[in-house]
Amino acid sequence: MLWLHRYVKLVVACTVLLIAAGGMVTSTGSGLAVPDWPNTYGQFMFSFPLEKMVGGIFYEHGHRMIASTVGFLTIILALWTWKVDPRRWVRWLGVSALGAVILQGLLGGLTVLFLLPAPVSIGHAGLAQLFFCITVGLALFTSPGWMRTQSAADDATLRRLAFITTALIYCQILIGATMRHIGAGLAIPDFPFAYGQLVPPFWNAGIAVHYAHRIGATIVTLAILATAGHVWYHHRSRPELVRPATLLVVFVLTQVTLGAFVVWSGLQPLINTAHVVNGALVLSTSLVLTLRSHRRLFATAPARTVVRGGTASSGSGMLGRPGGERTQHI
Amino acid sequence: MFLKVLNTSLAAAALAITTIACSGGAPAPAATTPPPNAKRVDETTAGSVTGKVTFEGTPPASAPIKLDSDPACAQQHPGGLPPDSFVVSSGGLENVFVYVKDGLGDYYFETPTTAVTLDQKGCHYTPHVFGVRAGQPLEIVNSDPTLHNVNAMAKVNQSFNLGQAIQGMKNQKVFKTPEVMVHIKCDVHNWMNAYAGVLNHPYFAVTANGGSFELKGLPPGTYTIEAWHEKLGTQTQSVTLAAKESKPITFAFKAS
Numbered sequence: 261m262l263w264l265h266r267y268v269k270l271v272v273a274c275t276v277l278l279i280a281a282g283g284m285v286t287s288t289g290s291g292l293a294v295p296d297w298p299n300t301y302g303q304f305m306f307s308f309p310l311e312k313m314v315g316g317i318f319y320e321h322g323h324r325m326i327a328s329t330v331g332f333l334t335i336i337l338a339l340w341t342w343k344v345d346p347r348r349w350v351r352w353l354g355v356s357a358l359g360a361v362i363l364q365g366l367l368g369g370l371t372v373l374f375l376l377p378a379p380v381s382i383g384h385a386g387l388a389q390l391f392f393c394i395t396v397g398l399a400l401f402t403s404p405g406w407m408r409t410q411s412a413a414d415d416a417t418l419r420r421l422a423f424i425t426t427a428l429i430y431c432q433i434l435i436g437a438t439m440r441h442i443g444a445g446l447a448i449p450d451f452p453f454a455y456g457q458l459v460p461p462f463w464n465a466g467i468a469v470h471y472a473h474r475i476g477a478t479i480v481t482l483a484i485l486a487t488a489g490h491v492w493y494h495h496r497s498r499p500e501l502v503r504p505a506t507l508l509v510v511f512v513l514t515q516v517t518l519g520a521f522v523v524w525s526g527l528q529p530l531i532n533t534a535h536v537v538n539g540a541l542v543l544s545t546s547l548v549l550t551l552r553s554h555r556r557l558f559a560t561a562p563a564r565t566v567v568r569g570g571t572a573s574s575g576s577g578m579l580g581r582p583g584g585e586r587t588q589h590i
Numbered sequence: 591m592f593l594k595v596l597n598t599s600l601a602a603a604a605l606a607i608t609t610i611a612c613s614g615g616a617p618a619p620a621a622t623t624p625p626p627n628a629k630r631v632d633e634t635t636a637g638s639v640t641g642k643v644t645f646e647g648t649p650p651a652s653a654p655i656k657l658d659s660d661p662a663c664a665q666q667h668p669g670g671l672p673p674d675s676f677v678v679s680s681g682g683l684e685n686v687f688v689y690v691k692d693g694l695g696d697y698y699f700e701t702p703t704t705a706v707t708l709d710q711k712g713c714h715y716t717p718h719v720f721g722v723r724a725g726q727p728l729e730i731v732n733s734d735p736t737l738h739n740v741n742a743m744a745k746v747n748q749s750f751n752l753g754q755a756i757q758g759m760k761n762q763k764v765f766k767t768p769e770v771m772v773h774i775k776c777d778v779h780n781w782m783n784a785y786a787g788v789l790n791h792p793y794f795a796v797t798a799n800g801g802s803f804e805l806k807g808l809p810p811g812t813y814t815i816e817a818w819h820e821k822l823g824t825q826t827q828s829v830t831l832a833a834k835e836s837k838p839i840t841f842a843f844k845a846s
Contacts, residue, residue, distance in 0.1 A: 288780065289777060290777055290780075292739060292777045293778045295751040295753040296753060301755040302753070314662070315660050316780060317778050318659070320777075375741075375750075
């Protein structure tokens with residue numbers, strides 16, 4: 261199980277790289293630099309010459325290559341999880357990761373073939389974050405720390421706060437994706453004001469979405485501060501909660517700063533992409549905090565009882581009890 | 591083996607999707623049969639509108655475009671590529687599309703069968719701004735030793751995005767419906783932009799040296815003439831033309 265956990269962490273790292281690559285595709289306007297799919301200029305994707313990866317092709321084809329790699333890593337992840345993890349819901353989570361990455365690949369292809377229709381591109385961006393969340397969840401569920409802390413005290417307020425915060429962050433990411441894919445990143449060209457005022461003096465769809473993203477940022481920041489404050493005040497002795505809560509505050513402050521620089525720099529691609537990637541880190545950190553705050557609920561959930569050769573089937577044996585007793589993995 | 595099978599399956603799915611998505615984008619025969627009582631322009635009474643598009647103020651700073659992202663482009667322009675959005679000569683603004691926007695009524699015009707050529711040469715579109723008739727073939731050529739994609743972002747016509755990976759490749763496309771303007775861009779080389787004015791009549795011109803233009807062979811009447819520039823937007827003027835009259839007009843664009 262420990263090696264599976266390490267492998268999932270590798271998939272998580274590759275997914276961060278994939279999100280960065282996807283961010284660069286949109287930020288550099290390279291989404292249609294390779295007009296065909298799944299081939300690249302009529303050639304088999306993996307045999308496309310490196311020296312032809314010029315201009316926008318570098319970003320688009322590079323994104324496809326990294327995506328294919330993550331796809332293959334996810335196939336192995338699903339098979340490995342299915343084989344070694346005794347928890348049925350974790351095994352199905354591995355399968356859902358595979359389903360998500362396949363659907364994500366198809367959405368990526370469709371958005372190219374249909375010339376970047378905004379709903380498909382936004383769906384592609386939204387599903388990317390969900391896939392990332394699944395891999396982060398799998399990394400958490402297979403971690404030694406998760407196994408150890410099943411008896412942690414429950415806090416219903418924290419559960420609600422963390423869940424709402426994570427949901428708000430995901431909604432905010434969807435608004436951000438909409439803003440990017442309808443080309444409204446500079447619909448309000450100044451920051452922190454909007455056309456020199458607190459509220460834009462005139463409106464259109466682009467300004468509305470852009471302004472919604474700014475209002476969303478304020479709400480999300482307040483929600484994160486409330487959640488982190490709750491953790492710091494009520495759970496200061498629980499490092500598994502304090503660490504992600506603190507990290508969450510750091511990430512969200514970084515995110516607001518990056519958002520400001522995105523506007524001030526006129527959508528500079530690297531800053532824009534850093535904003536996208538950091539947004540994913542905000543979401544995943546909040547997810548970890550949410551899942552850890554729900555730890556006791558997982559402990560009371562129906563679990564599959566496994567008896568294999570008198571010892572726990574877990575590779576790490578963390579929950580295994582000697583003597584061939586039944587071992588529950590939850 | 592698995593990769594090949596996967597790729598073949600995806601290619602088949604993509605082909606099916608592309609067939610559905612792109613049906614109607616293929617070149618259509620340009621020649622059409624005129625209606626029996628078609629109203630045609632009387633050449634003996636036709637006049638013209640001539641003029642100039644001027645530019646007042648200082649054009650935006652125009653540092654040469656760096657082409658480092660593609661060595662094949664950089665080799666052709668070691669000092670960079672001069673930007674073509676603001677080309678001012680002798681006080682006149684070039685690359686302005688001037689055309690009759692309204693007033694022609696129900697005249698019938700034959701659709702040319704010869705193709706308009708859009709060339710990608712030196713990682714630059716030639717011409718940068720051009721007119722093409724609805725139904726007339728547009729031949730797109732890649733004269734560069736590098737890959738280009740041609741992304742036509744039409745709003746009224748069928749959009750398309752085709753790849754031209756090999757030097758000398760040619761493709762023909764047809765815009766079937768009038769549309770001013772269709773933005774064409776290369777996503778591989780993000781500095782490459784061209785603009786096509788698609789019209790169902792022959793009264794259009796693109797300003798050249800000194801910002802001059804001429805709309806020849808116009809029948810007598812009152813017309814709305816529009817001048818379009820990619821950065822400065824549009825201006826319109828109303829012109830009344832008598833038989834055989836040649837009327838001069840001037841459009842004045844200012845630095846924004």
